[in-house]
Amino acid sequence: MDTHTPYRYEQLADLIVGMIDNGALAPGMRLPSVRAVSEQHRISISTALQAYRLLEDRGILVARPQSGFYVAVARRGMLALPSTSRARARASTVSISGAVATLLEHASNSALVPLGCAVPDGGVLQSKRLDLALARAARQHGARYNVYCPPHGEPRLRQEIARRAMRFGHALSPDDVLITNGCTEALTLALTAVASRGDTIAVESPTYFGLLHTLEMLGLKAFELPTDPARGIDIGALARLLATETVAACVLSSNFSNPLGSTMAEADKRALLALLARHAVPLIEDDVYGDIHFGRERPKPFIALGDGANTIYCSSFSKSLAPGYRIGWIAAGAYTQQVMERKLAFSLCSPVLPQVALADFLASGAYDAHLRRIRHLFEENLARMTRAIEASFPADTKVSRPAGGFMLWLELPRRFDSRALFDEALEQGICFAPGDVFSASRRFRNCLRLSAGYEWNDRIKNGIQRLGQLARALLSH
Ligand SMILES: Cc1ncc(COP(=O)(O)O)c(C=O)c1O
Numbered sequence: 001m002d003t004h005t006p007y008r009y010e011q012l013a014d015l016i017v018g019m020i021d022n023g024a025l026a027p028g029m030r031l032p033s034v035r036a037v038s039e040q041h042r043i044s045i046s047t048a049l050q051a052y053r054l055l056e057d058r059g060i061l062v063a064r065p066q067s068g069f070y071v072a073v074a075r076r077g078m079l080a081l082p083s084t085s086r087a088r089a090r091a092s093t094v095s096i097s098g099a100v101a102t103l104l105e106h107a108s109n110s111a112l113v114p115l116g117c118a119v120p121d122g123g124v125l126q127s128k129r130l131d132l133a134l135a136r137a138a139r140q141h142g143a144r145y146n147v148y149c150p151p152h153g154e155p156r157l158r159q160e161i162a163r164r165a166m167r168f169g170h171a172l173s174p175d176d177v178l179i180t181n182g183c184t185e186a187l188t189l190a191l192t193a194v195a196s197r198g199d200t201i202a203v204e205s206p207t208y209f210g211l212l213h214t215l216e217m218l219g220l221k222a223f224e225l226p227t228d229p230a231r232g233i234d235i236g237a238l239a240r241l242l243a244t245e246t247v248a249a250c251v252l253s254s255n256f257s258n259p260l261g262s263t264m265a266e267a268d269k270r271a272l273l274a275l276l277a278r279h280a281v282p283l284i285e286d287d288v289y290g291d292i293h294f295g296r297e298r299p300k301p302f303i304a305l306g307d308g309a310n311t312i313y314c315s316s317f318s319k320s321l322a323p324g325y326r327i328g329w330i331a332a333g334a335y336t337q338q339v340m341e342r343k344l345a346f347s348l349c350s351p352v353l354p355q356v357a358l359a360d361f362l363a364s365g366a367y368d369a370h371l372r373r374i375r376h377l378f379e380e381n382l383a384r385m386t387r388a389i390e391a392s393f394p395a396d397t398k399v400s401r402p403a404g405g406f407m408l409w410l411e412l413p414r415r416f417d418s419r420a421l422f423d424e425a426l427e428q429g430i431c432f433a434p435g436d437v438f439s440a441s442r443r444f445r446n447c448l449r450l451s452a453g454y455e456w457n458d459r460i461k462n463g464i465q466r467l468g469q470l471a472r473a474l475l476s477h
Pocket of ligand 1: 118181183185208210257288315316317318319323327328
């Protein structure tokens with residue numbers, strides 16, 4: 001297919017977007033006249049005008065008659081939001097493992113531009129202080145920690161986690177917390193505690209493919225709930241489902257879902273808890289992105305909004321601090337005993353040294369300063385990525401506008417095939433996540449997820465620009 005090198009006017013347009021990104025051109029600022037730019041860049045006046053018009057079409061510049069072109073003031077959020085997903089009539093058996101394995105293999109290939117992997121880069125996470133705590137614990141008390149700990153995990157870590165839960169308004173005791181191998185194990189423990197093979201689990205749509213993979217491995221079916229990219233699941237659709245079907249559990253993101261970035265309003269979360277309570281359906285919530293909020297307040301998870309009786313809270317430090325430490329946790333409320341038995345059966349306990357190091361790190365207070373830094377960085381990354389998408393993807397691309405996390409969800413016209421884009425992009429050394437891996441029924445083929453978990457640089461920016469060009473070329477066929 002045609003993968004043209006950018007035209008001169010596209011190059012100039014990219015240059016201008018770059019100057020807006022790095023602050024050299026501020027919102028409201030007037031750009032040099034078309035004549036001046038054409039002289040500066042040794043291009044024709046019509047080429048310079050074409051670049052300005054392209055950016056005007058994308059809402060990045062505004063033209064004022066008799067005055068020239070200006071950097072638009074209200075830029076972010078210019079592209080429309082993706083549509084709310086549609087309801088499905090029945091639950092789907094899940095068969096996603098092959099696609100997930102392939103994606104993960106590519107996503108971990110460091111030779112590719114890393115837009116596919118929902119994990120922050122080690123350079124961004126700057127885990128040196130945590131690593132030093134690990135080295136210190138190993139040096140000073142290595143033998144003491146080379147043991148099995150109780151199945152619930154290191155008491156000091158559980159205490160630190162319980163203490164942090166106070167910040168989102170929920171009183172947890174260390175006894176309520178069980179340490180897991182990442183949020184992945186927490187979700188598996190929760191699902192096996194409340195559901196059996198063949199049961200139906202209600203999930204967001206699109207949803208995190210790792211959850212779908214777990215459902216497949218446990219022989220559970222997924223009922224995909226319509227989900228709005230800003231407000232989260234449609235409670236009315238869940239009410240209709242519960243009125244007619246038996247649902248063993250509902251698994252939802254607490255905040256900043258993957259891939260949509262949606263967060264339910266507090267009132268909606270309360271209404272959802274009341275609905276589930278009426279039907280005695282347990283809620284399993286996944287709050288891995290909760291600490292990465294851009295607003296002043298951390299949105300409350302479900303467990304902090306109801307009596308918590310039928311809610312199982314799962315989270316981890318993988319997205320905000322240390323994916324490689326594999327430390328997550330679960331607060332299973334009424335299911336604590338069942339979860340503990342399963343933890344013993346699956347892995348006895350989690351490795352001790354990383355737990356000790358993390359407890360020391362949390363107790364030092366360093367986590368909060370770290371969170372402030374990465375929240376700011378991810379928010380900036382998402383704004384830059386949104387601008388790069390505006391500048392290079394087809395004009396009718398829709399893009400999510402999350403208030404936390406580090407992912408964007410893009411929706412292109414229905415006939416667009418993100419699998420074809422995926423193949424082309426791999427050939428050009430770029431990885432992203434195609435939309436269909438986020439659905440049990442393999443919907444969202446016209447969508448894709450981009451991750452902004454890396455330090456922003458030209459490689460990333462050019463990767464997005466290239467993806468946009470490829471997408472435009474695919475659509476023009
Ligand atoms: C929503 C969600 N839950 C859980 C996980 C996995 O977390 P962990 O690495 O802690 O197992 C991910 C990772 O991508 C995720 O996006």
